[in-house]
Amino acid sequence: MTKAGRGKRLCDYCGEATALLHCRADSAKLCFACDREVHSTNPLFAKHSRSLLCDSCDAASASLFCEAERLLLCQNCDWDRHSDGGGGGGGGGGAAHNRRPVEGFVGCPSVGEILGILGVDDLGFKGPPLGGDEGGDDGGGGGGGGFSDVLLWETPAFVSLDDLIVPREDACALRAVDVPPLPKNRNATCGQHKKEMLRQLRLLAKPESNLDFERGETEPSDDLDSPVLNQALQPANMHSGCEDRDQVGFHKIEATDFQWFSNDGDTRNQAYDPSTFSYGEESPTALDKYPNISFQSSTNECHEVPSEHPVNSNPLPLVPLNSQERESAISRYKEKRKTRRYDKHIRYESRKVRAESRIRVKGRFAKMDRT
């Protein structure tokens, strides 16, 4: 985006910070802080789907990231820039630019999870190095090595991604319990406002980590397996930054759930939903281990049964699965996958065309009259 565009990129809520997100339901541009504030007020707001703001028009949800121009683009702007005839900022050959879809989210994701959406390796904290090196502001492309980078790519052995076999567009559908979603690739999708994003995320991250310290931990740990770090990045705990309103109630409903969706607007049924996967029937072994959490099998609702563990205490100590449990979990997951239905996806356009032109009798295909 050009500098002239920055003026119209102010957050609609605070009017001060640079807006980085777009909420379709509210038709509003928001900075990260206001987004969290606005969408944590009640469970209905939390269901609003938000996406990064288009770098070109500053008015719509970005659905694609152009790797050549490093721009986040909404569908209209992508069409303008990359259609064959389009003048486009990239000049000629725009149609050949490599683009990839950008994920949005609903709910109230933690900073770690937002980083997952952006595909950012590192927040650029200068403080206690969690991953080893200091990881500069530019963390995106390079060798990075910030803590989130480690989390993204060296997932703990609790449930490996390979175990769960999640192909293609479902790739963000199911993840190990404490691992933020993997980016499509390691290049960040921050577009033209990466520095501002990281700045705002750093501000957001501070209260989260402080909260952990208040819980009794005295300082950040270098250990990736430390409960502090794991919990900070646990989806179930992402309400840490916005739970001051109705802690229990909000937790009970879906405030802690957030879903990753592709920006064509459809929320994948398998979207990352901690209440259904991490603790739910799709993770039966985990369920067995945490009898304090009850489920209604026919829905995705999760009701926490009063227990001696306060909400903020770590409800899910990481327990490795034995092979039998693992196989059982995988087979149940696969079985459930089979019965799921998603939005219509045409694999072969030629077959669609053929089917549409077919002769039908009461909706059924009829034999062709070859005479």
Next chain:
DNA sequence: GTCGCCTGTTGTGGTTGCGCTCGGG
């Protein structure tokens, strides 16, 4: 290793009918 042939499998859309839920009597 490559090519062509053969055979079995897959995927496509509009309509229908079944099963379920809900509201009224």
Next chain:
DNA sequence: CCCCGAGCGCAACCACAACAGGCGA
């Protein structure tokens, strides 16, 4: 509480071109 009708959602059905994989030349 029970029954009935309306409304809704979803799976099954169909034919056949396209696809995938195996096999031999």
